[in-house]
Amino acid sequence: MRDSGDGLRDLYQEVIFDHNRNPRNFHVMEDASDHANGFNHLCGDQLTVFVKVADGVVQDVSFIGHGCAISKASASLMTEAVRGMPVDEVEALFENIHAMLTEAHPDCDLGKLEALSGVREFPSRVKCATLAWHTLHNAITHAGDMAVTE
Numbered sequence: 001m002r003d004s005g006d007g008l009r010d011l012y013q014e015v016i017f018d019h020n021r022n023p024r025n026f027h028v029m030e031d032a033s034d035h036a037n038g039f040n041h042l043c044g045d046q047l048t049v050f051v052k053v054a055d056g057v058v059q060d061v062s063f064i065g066h067g068c069a070i071s072k073a074s075a076s077l078m079t080e081a082v083r084g085m086p087v088d089e090v091e092a093l094f095e096n097i098h099a100m101l102t103e104a105h106p107d108c109d110l111g112k113l114e115a116l117s118g119v120r121e122f123p124s125r126v127k128c129a130t131l132a133w134h135t136l137h138n139a140i141t142h143a144g145d146m147a148v149t150e
């Protein structure tokens with residue numbers, strides 16, 4: 001047994017269900033400064049992430065698309081987490097998210113985003129959880145229009 005316990009696990013599942021059912025910031029942003037498309041062909045998840053960046057800060061972020069509960073909840077949680085955040089902090093957060101999803105004992109406190117940590121036990125779903133983050137990264141860095149998780 002992991003020491004997180006069933007109570008915490010239930011809470012995590014509740015967060016995922018909630019954000020999947022009522023995704024936050026789920027709309028096209030007409031005045032976005034950048035956007036990028038992401039596609040996880042393993043699962044069929046497809047996202048478009050919109051950002052408005054000014055003075056090195058993410059002023060606004062939104063997304064549209066369709067996919068599994070994990071991909072949608074992750075994108076929704078992401079939009080809440082990164083709004084108002086300096087771009088370099090977003091990049092650092094992305095590193096921490098990736099560590100949380102792939103390493104046994106990540107050295108970071110990610111608050112609500114830790115609801116995604118259960119994905120760690122299902123390696124095939126990690127790409128679902130990271131898709132939004134890869135796509136956001138591409139939107140911010142203009143690294144290319146299409147993010148593909150592999």
Ligand code: ZN
Binds near residue numbers: 045067127128
């Ligand atoms: Zn998926």
